[in-house]
Amino acid sequence: MDKVRVGIIGMGGFGTNEAEVVQSLPNAELVAGVRRNPEARAQLQERFGVPIYADWLEMLDNHEFDLVAVTATNDTHRYMTEELIRRGIAVHCQKPMGITLEDARAMRDAAINSGVFMQIGFECRYSLLYSRVKEMIDAGELGEVVQIYFNYSPGVWTLEDAAWKVKATSGGLFANKLNHYVDIIRWLIGKPMTAVSCTCAPKVVPYYEFTDNANSTYFFEGGPIAHILFNQTSTALPYQFDDASCYRAGHRLEYTVVGTKGSVFVDIWHRNIRVVHNYEGDRYYPRVARYEDYADLPSWKLYHNVNDETRDIVNRVQRGDKEYITPEDAYLSTAACLAADESMERNGLPVTLAEMEARG
Numbered sequence: 001m002d003k004v005r006v007g008i009i010g011m012g013g014f015g016t017n018e019a020e021v022v023q024s025l026p027n028a029e030l031v032a033g034v035r036r037n038p039e040a041r042a043q044l045q046e047r048f049g050v051p052i053y054a055d056w057l058e059m060l061d062n063h064e065f066d067l068v069a070v071t072a073t074n075d076t077h078r079y080m081t082e083e084l085i086r087r088g089i090a091v092h093c094q095k096p097m098g099i100t101l102e103d104a105r106a107m108r109d110a111a112i113n114s115g116v117f118m119q120i121g122f123e124c125r126y127s128l129l130y131s132r133v134k135e136m137i138d139a140g141e142l143g144e145v146v147q148i149y150f151n152y153s154p155g156v157w158t159l160e161d162a163a164w165k166v167k168a169t170s171g172g173l174f175a176n177k178l179n180h181y182v183d184i185i186r187w188l189i190g191k192p193m194t195a196v197s198c199t200c201a202p203k204v205v206p207y208y209e210f211t212d213n214a215n216s217t218y219f220f221e222g223g224p225i226a227h228i229l230f231n232q233t234s235t236a237l238p239y240q241f242d243d244a245s246c247y248r249a250g251h252r253l254e255y256t257v258v259g260t261k262g263s264v265f266v267d268i269w270h271r272n273i274r275v276v277h278n279y280e281g282d283r284y285y286p287r288v289a290r291y292e293d294y295a296d297l298p299s300w301k302l303y304h305n306v307n308d309e310t311r312d313i314v315n316r317v318q319r320g321d322k323e324y325i326t327p328e329d330a331y332l333s334t335a336a337c338l339a340a341d342e343s344m345e346r347n348g349l350p351v352t353l354a355e356m357e358a359r360g
Contacts, residue, residue: 001318004029004066004314004318005031005065006022006031006068007031007032007033007059007060007065007068007069008068008069009033009034009071009076011033011035011040011044011052014071015071016044017306017307018069025314027318030048031063031065032053032059033059035053041053041054051063056072057083066090066317067092068084068090069092069310070093070094073169074096074099075168075169077093077103078103078106078107081093081110081118082106082110086110088116090116092119092313093119095122095179095180096171096179098171098334099171099172100338101335104331104338107331108330112328117323118323119330120325121306122330123304123305123309124181124305125324126305126308126309127301127302127304127305128297129266129268129302130184130187130188130266132273133188133273134187136275137257141262142257142259142260142261142263142264143261143262144224145190145224145257145259146224146225146258147225147226147256147257148189148224148225148258149255149256150181150226150229150230150254150255151229151252151253151255152252152253153234153235153250154177154251154253155232155237155238156232156233156235157232165207165208166209167209167210173210173211173212174214175337178337179333182340183333185218185226186332186336191221192220192221192353193218193219193221193332193353194220194221194352195218195351196218196336196343196350196353197216197217197343197348197350198216198343199215199216199347200213200214200215204233205232212231212232213230214230215228215229216343216344235249243271243299247269247270253268253269260278261277262275262276262278262286262289263276263278264276268303270295271297272293272295273291275288275291276289277289312324335356335357339351339356
């Protein structure tokens with residue numbers, strides 16, 4: 001195909017960003033989009049110069065597409081993706097992969113059985129402050145990964161952002177908020193996850209329908225473990241949404257990867273990586289091998305790289321290639337998130353991934 005014809009369902013923040021990227025690509029054409037709000041719809045139509053519909057099915061019926069991005073609310077992901085696959089249209093669906101295990105399994109099976117391209121939006125795998133560490137692991141610099149731990153303290157969703165605080169439409173804390181980081185630990189460790197254990201303290205944010213804090217541990221074949229320490233209750237809303245303001249308001253996003261040969265500490269807000277090597281010859285003698293500073297790069301390149309993700313997906317669809325993140329891979333990350341939520345409901349008792357998979 002000369003150009004990949006693209007549609008976008010849900011042109012809010014993520015959808016608008018994806019539309020900008022699509023229009024910047026020489027091998028893609030933004031054909032149409034969907035936004036329900038009439039005022040926003042008119043503004044988007046003028047801005048992008050393409051039809052913007054209130055109804056997603058009307059958009060699909062009125063145009064031909066090679067690829068459609070689903071950036072609508074989480075509870076729509078399954079039925080929109082299934083309809084696109086039924087029509088033979090490649091799908092780029094934002095995370096989460098549905099809001100239940102049944103949703104995720106149905107989406108996975110629809111894509112695999114049909115052979116239609118479907119990639120879930122785990123754009124952190126394209127982001128330098130994660131992909132750089134993956135390069136080190138794959139090159140053997142750190143040895144075998146034995147432990148990963150995330151420290152994540154973002155600001156709260158404000159009262160107006162209702163869709164993200166309601167479990168029925170968001171899928172809960174892990175499916176909606178921590179999905180990226182569960183996926184990253186699976187990707188970096190590279191071994192099958194076997195079980196999850198998760199606990200939480202009493203909720204502080206009064207209008208949330210699920211917890212605002214969680215401490216989760218993930219177990220992998222061969223012994224590696226990973227931890228995610230998360231809370232939205234020790235931070236203030238920043239006055240400006242830039243890295244420095246977020247950090248001053250108490251926001252934290254940092255992680256450490258420990259290997260048999262060395263370790264890596266990544267500070268997202270300060271945009272740097274510290275690499276430690278454990279050995280000098282045969283002697284165990286940990287020392288800082290180097291610092292990698294990425295302060296001069298734009299934020300989108302570092303931790304939510306939708307730009308390169310969209311570019312890669314368009315290229316894959318044009319060439320007829322398979323997904324970078326397969327439906328099965330995305331499904332396993334989703335199952336791990338749902339297992340963490342279930343463990344939390346069991347007051348921290350572990351939930352195995354085999355137990356999740358055994359459910360019909």
